[in-house]
Amino acid sequence: MKKTLVLSLLLIGAFTAFSQTKEEQMLKEIYKSSLTNAKCYPWLDHLSNTIGSRLSGSTGAEKAVVYTKAQLETLGLDKVYLQEVMVPKWVRGEKEIGYLKTGNKKIDFAICALGGSVATPKKGIEAAVIEVKSLEELTVLGKEKVKGKIIFFNRPMDPEFVETFKAYGSCVDQRSSGAREAGKLGALAVIVRSMNLRLDDFPHTGSTNYGDISNDLKIPAAAISTNGAELLSKNLKENPTAKFFFRQSCETFDDVLSYNVVGEIKGTEHPERIMVVGGHLDSWDLGDGSHDDGAGCVQSMEVLNIFKNIGYKPKNTLRVVLFMNEENGVRGGIEYENQSNKNNENHIFALESDSGGFSPRGFSIEADEANFNKISSWGKLFEPYLIHRFVRGFPGVDIGPLQSKHIVKVGLQPDSQRYFDYHHAANDTFDAVNKRELELGAAAMASLIYLVDQNGTIK
């Protein structure tokens, strides 16, 4: 008995050692492929510099669907197809104009309409401004003080958060709900400080959400750059009755047909078990969406390219999904889940990259205790690649709707310090993405998918 036990332990040890070595070897091959033979950077170049911005319903979004489908078709996958999805179509219109009239001065401000906002009247809006730091402060002011005014939400992202997404999360209610709440109180419009930790001159767009308030309560909402917000605040302190003028001509049209782009490698052992890797193909309209989320799309595509290059055939089905309409509707993510339900599909794993193409640092994991521990236990394998963080957290908006019973969801966590310098702004462009950082992210994603594929998830 004792001997058998010793023998068993030796065998387990030997097996572990062998298996460890094989996994180490595979990660090495994955990284080598990504750092020396990747397509993600030229793909992003095309998406960003040839196609450009890809807001849902735009010609850019259409071109991106055609381009990425064609590129996936070059990878020798088992299936590449489009999944129909109706998406909102919001169009910015003419470049927005904003200025403050104070004394005999007129100070121009860089502003942009928030996504989904209504337009101002053609002649613009001019009114006195009340600066607030929060929705609560607005509520305290009440109807009497708010009525007929422009409400200026000016709470900065808190620099004390080391993780910038936390600073964003603690601040973004001003953008998402400011117009709705101010509209209810009779405000004429809202101006929102950009969600940006840096002081610069770029206004950052992003969705504002009117909820179910009636059309007559919907008021125009615009973002102002962080430098602009500081300057506006300063001028209002000096001259509280100064009037702000702004004009925007954005418009919401009927929904239009668009697509998720899907590519698939059939699993050799468990074709019915599906692993998804993806990002979102749409972007805001101001920059070219290189970080948000061109990077996540091309990294997801690269995972399949890496497996092709190193000759790895996954046991489970691997599907890349480039979701449409994350930015202003999540229609692609919802439709993907609908179709999955309709086809009784079984998703065991989903990985999203939608936090920029920066140097990868870890994974944000949504899983039960057993699966979280299992994934975290692979940390050692990732150390040579400077991937150190395995934490519980939000995995991604597009894979949010996916609800297979035992699904494990993970988000790639790149370094977040620079992300909000570019997020939803005109400077989210190709030159802000570093080739190696992008490739390292793709390699980390491919490595995790390889380990999930080999070791399975726990039901």
Next chain:
Amino acid sequence: MKKTLVLSLLLIGAFTAFSQTKEEQMLKEIYKSSLTNAKCYPWLDHLSNTIGSRLSGSTGAEKAVVYTKAQLETLGLDKVYLQEVMVPKWVRGEKEIGYLKTGNKKIDFAICALGGSVATPKKGIEAAVIEVKSLEELTVLGKEKVKGKIIFFNRPMDPEFVETFKAYGSCVDQRSSGAREAGKLGALAVIVRSMNLRLDDFPHTGSTNYGDISNDLKIPAAAISTNGAELLSKNLKENPTAKFFFRQSCETFDDVLSYNVVGEIKGTEHPERIMVVGGHLDSWDLGDGSHDDGAGCVQSMEVLNIFKNIGYKPKNTLRVVLFMNEENGVRGGIEYENQSNKNNENHIFALESDSGGFSPRGFSIEADEANFNKISSWGKLFEPYLIHRFVRGFPGVDIGPLQSKHIVKVGLQPDSQRYFDYHHAANDTFDAVNKRELELGAAAMASLIYLVDQNGTIK
């Protein structure tokens, strides 16, 4: 006996818990101070944009000495002083010219003299080019083939290294020794591919070292951009006898007087035990040295500013040293050690930041087993700040000469992916540094120094 033991354990437990909580609290204060109240970014702005490049012996270097001393004097330290050091003075002269004559075409190339190189004759050098990938390949060619030629060293940095400093280390012999070795074999000059993982148009300078060869064997050495190296190689394959022309007018003058800048807070308990934090004040002349190593200087200064802001008085003496002449001589580091020896000083700890102002990821530690383990054991305290890496490794060039018997030396390890995009090139400028990343590095440095100060090192 048993009761006493239990009581002791409880007391130890309580003390540990208290001490842990106090340390956690202090790190929180340090980070808060750095992320909300730092001076390092405006200091760097001045160093980079008002003063500019700071090559040893230049007026920029002189101005940087005056400026940083004056800034340290605003921090209420116990002592601020300059330490005299004689430094080399090498001057680039006119902008370099380089082109290839192939057929009836003339192709211009962006080149720059390597630091310390001799000039070409005034009329330039024109010769056929032999491309090699290594010093070994040069040796194999031998005198007969090398004589009268321009040797083109074109081994790229290997992208497979995840840590870019390893890629640099495996490649930089071409730059540092190429001219010396080719000169011995009778070559006319060398052109070296820039130490840059990215393909771009910036030639990167850096020291070349003739060693003790006689003056008549010293040949001119220039760097060519990575795009240029690719293009030159392609053209030489098509036309192996094409002649390359280049001209540079750089010159080495007599050594001049310069300074290390030193600021000091006297230790409250062990004033005789010295902790050093520093970077190097000199830079190459092409950019403004924002990453290399303006960042390290202002981060080191910020450590003292943080302690001032949070009212922390170190038990051991804390000294910030801005070393002169890291780039082409390390004279400042050597002189600092000389003075330390002369004064019988006892350095227990030295921390250098000279790997760019990027998002900090950990520390590179040179220490015996006991001290390495002690420092690594603080890893948990750094996790909330996304500092994960505690590894044995090279701590820094300037603190290299420091030889106190029990000294522990550490280098800050920022993310290295983008470092060589800027290193020693014209694009190493202020806009390439992110404010938060810089501040997070300073906070990590202050945190480590606080922990060393509180817990001591092991003799």
